[in-house]
Amino acid sequence: MSKRALTRAKTFLTRIRQNFIECFYANLAKMAEAKAVLSVLTPEQLDHLKHKQAAHLDFLLAPHTRRQDILELAAKLGTIHTLCGISPALLGEAYSIYRRLLIDSLDKALLRAYDRYHILLTTEMRLQDDKGAQLEAGQGVEEKYFSLLSTRLPVAGCVWPDVSAQGVDALGSLPGIKAVLLFRMNPSGELVVEHSGGPIGAGLTEQLKKTVSQPVVSAQSVFGNSVTGLAWRTRQKHSCPSYSTNPGSAPWRGMMEELGICSSISIPVSMEEEQVAVVLALFGAYPNQFETQRMQQFARSLQHRWEQMWMRCCFQRGSAVTEEQSCYLRDRLFSDGLRMYVQPIVNLRTGVLLEVEALVRIQDTNGTIIEPGSFLSLLGQNELDRLFHMGLEECLSLLERWQKEGYVVNLAINMPPTYLLNEDGPAWVESALHRHNIRPEQLTVELLETQMIDLTIQDIAIQKFKAIGVKIAIDDLGSGYSNLLRLSSLPFDIIKVDQGLLHNIRTAPLQTFSMVKSVLDMGSDFHELVIVEGLEDSDILEAIYHLGCRYGQGYGISPPMPSECFTDWYAAYRLKADARQYNTALVSDLGVLAYHWMSTHGGQSTSKHPLHTCLITHWLAVQGLEGTEVAQWHEQCHNGNNPAAASRKFVDWLVKRIVAAKEASALVDHQPEKI
Structure with a gap:
């Protein structure tokens, strides 16, 4: 009976479709949350969305549409809508607008009351099925994201390459994630991809290498002002709602559109010293994917989890390589x-x-x-x-x-x-x-x-x-x-x-x-x-x-x-x-200082060795320092009235001599080569 009513009303429903869609989106745009979602779309994307919505209206009102068909399609749409940032509350509001507009349109239609009643009844049942399946699918998406945060952390002592690779792979399997890249800085100040995951992680890595020859992180470089570069520089999360409309993403627009990437978020992972260790970048298949309050909560929790993972790992901290x-x-x-x-x-x-x-x-x-x-x-x-x-x-x-x-x-x-x-x-x-x-x-x-x-x-x-x-x-x-x-x-x-x-x-x-x-x-x-x-x-x-x-x-x-x-x-x-006879002669200033320090170590005020057998006496002679003030200090360490004061003077002289030699050597090492 409902099928016959929908068949008889098909011409009318086709005629009102376009006006219905325009009114639907006009009403959505009045809502702040919906406006934020729609604002990241290009005119072409919005037009495409309206065509898809019109096709969905046709599907819902088609006489031969089965309930199973509605549930299967709604599960896919629920996933997409959730990833695009449409919350359950917004979805509920959208269905209310949809229902109201449909009732208004049918009230104006030249239809028999009997047909109008059965069309409204059928439409209401199908909308409820559609809405319920979409909400269930959206909840499933959220559960997959947040259940990842509740998995057990790696045991202390695991190594970073294992832990980070597993973490990247897990993120890459989430709905709507096109790629996950883990960036780490090399000694040249470039952020290089340490691990990649997701369906096109490897492809994105290759494209980045072709596009950015030197991914230096500075305020002057293009890469330094990318979402990932900003995350490293500011130690704050940064996101791009849409590579198609975000002005700052223009350098990457063509590459991202070619790969089917619409949005991204980059999350800095800090060490104990509050320095950034790595940046975790997630790339989404849909615009606005990381902008909702719920996804921002996920990003904060993910950041905390990865910082815990870093702290638990036992690994040699080498330089980052590709x-x-x-x-x-x-x-x-x-x-x-x-x-x-x-x-x-x-x-x-x-x-x-x-x-x-x-x-x-x-x-x-x-x-x-x-x-x-x-x-x-x-x-x-x-x-x-x-x-x-x-x-x-x-x-x-x-x-x-x-x-x-x-x-x-x-x-x-x-x-x-x-x-x-x-x-x-x-x-x-x-x-x-x-x-x-x-x-x-x-x-x-x-x-x-x-x-x-x-x-x-x-x-x-x-x-x-x-x-x-x-x-x-x-x-x-x-x-x-x-x-x-x-x-x-x-x-x-x-x-x-x-x-x-x-x-x-x-x-x-x-x-x-x-x-x-x-x-x-x-x-x-x-x-x-x-x-x-x-x-x-x-x-x-x-x-x-x-x-x-x-x-x-x-x-x-x-x-x-x-x-x-x-x-x-x-x-x-x-x-x-x-x-080598260290016990018969002293050669270096360091050796002399160590020999003297040990001779007077432990609170002794005078040297352990008699002056004539002390190796320092012979060393002073070899150095041509006999009769000098330095030689007198050394003699007083053995036989003087105040050996402690003499020892301090001798030690200070040796230390200054060692430090000066070190500084002179450093200057020679840093002199430019003569051409």
């Missing part, structure tokens, strides 16, 4: 590019080798050696574990070969903190040692302690490695988090002093001496061996020797070298070490 370069480096590393270098750690007093530390490198296809700072931060947890296995296998093979050649060498290797989460790790290491006939005590595992992994889990894992007989070293003491209580309670065999402690040895030598000596004393009290890293030249070597350090590592001994060069180096080094 996604393409990241893939290349990882592929090169795990195909044929892994090279293990070694750096010796020696006894500074005897020249005897303690062990070699294994250091990972990538050899590129052109022979270039790539340092770990360029690729370790790109690796996920599984990749870091795989690299540890590959590196240890190769190094144990080296030890096995050297043993056959008559060299019994101990090995130290860095273990990624996340490997402590690998329950099978200790057993795998033990089996690797057996395969290569290497005694467990020949292996030292260097661990960088982290707050990101539960301390109980760390303790259990460390005890398991100790149980198989390998030595445990706490790496980079002084570089950041290190709990002294844990040093006293856990069975560490070796303490490695971070090279950063020596960074200011030529600008603040006394403070550096004090810190290094404190760690050396602590190691002695804990019955643990202490290795000082960063012995970059012979002056530092001499100073650290006189502070009482027994073991050292650094460029002053040897830079990291290819494993095949090690045996030749060691033979030459033994001759060099045997010829």
Whole structure:
């Protein structure tokens, strides 16, 4: 009956359609919320929307339209309307206008009362179905967005490449998301794409590379004034409601329209220091997609979640590289590019080798050696574990070969903190040692302690490695988090002093001496061996020797070298070490200062050594300083009435001399080359 009424009224309904649509949009434009949605459309887009709305009216009033058809189409439209920023309240208002206009139009129609009644009844039922299905679809869209925020955060100790890639992929699967790009700044001040996701994430990344050769973030650059550039510069969220109508988006309009992107939002993710770590950019298929109050709430929550993710991650903070370069480096590393270098750690007093530390490198296809700072931060947890296995296998093979050649060498290797989460790790290491006939005590595992992994889990894992007989070293003491209580309670065999402690040895030598000596004393009290890293030249070597350090590592001994060069180096080094007599003569200002500081350290007012056997007496003679005021201060340190005052003068003179030499060296290093 309703179908016959709709069939009889078809001519009339077709005639009123256009006027109905114009009146509908005129009424919508009077509402502030609807006006905001419509304002981002171009005239062409608005005209297209009206044609789509007219087609939908025809569909609703068509005699043979089935309820199932209405529900299926409404589900699609509900998703689109929600993503365009049409709230449930606005949708309800729009249906009220729609119904009222339809009733007014039918009242004016020359239709039989019977037909008018059945048309209104059918229309009302179909509108209710349409509205209900649209609201349900819209609610489903919101649930998908906000349920992502309620998923469990990654466990502390996960690595950033894994966590960020998974996060980008999850966002890329949301309704209406065309692309997700994670931007990070490289050393050149350019924002590069670290990860991409979504249906066209890779395509957008390629287009950006073609369009922006240098994505520098500055107020003067085009990219610096993009939504993403502004988010980085201002540390605030920025969005583009429509690339078609937003004046500031003109440089990107053609590219975005070609890719089917209508809108975007860029969200800065900050570190503890309130500096921006990365910018998360979401690109939408619909205009106005990120502008509603609800979507802004989602963006704020997403920003907070990603900042928590950043804080929970344990990773080496390397420079940002492009996604393409990241893939290349990882592929090169795990195909044929892994090279293990070694750096010796020696006894500074005897020249005897303690062990070699294994250091990972990538050899590129052109022979270039790539340092770990360029690729370790790109690796996920599984990749870091795989690299540890590959590196240890190769190094144990080296030890096995050297043993056959008559060299019994101990090995130290860095273990990624996340490997402590690998329950099978200790057993795998033990089996690797057996395969290569290497005694467990020949292996030292260097661990960088982290707050990101539960301390109980760390303790259990460390005890398991100790149980198989390998030595445990706490790496980079002084570089950041290190709990002294844990040093006293856990069975560490070796303490490695971070090279950063020596960074200011030529600008603040006394403070550096004090810190290094404190760690050396602590190691002695804990019955643990202490290795000082960063012995970059012979002056530092001499100073650290006189502070009482027994073991050292650094460029002053040897830079990291290819494993095949090690045996030749060691033979030459033994001759060099045997010829070095730190205990019979002083050479450098730093060495003299360390020798004197140790002689008067601990509150002593006079030097421990008699004047005639003191190494400084001989050094002053070699320097041509006999009879000078400096020599008198030194003599007073031994035999004067006020040795403390004389010591202060002598120390101040030495410190000024060391600092001045450092400043002079810096000036020479920064002088422009002569043409």
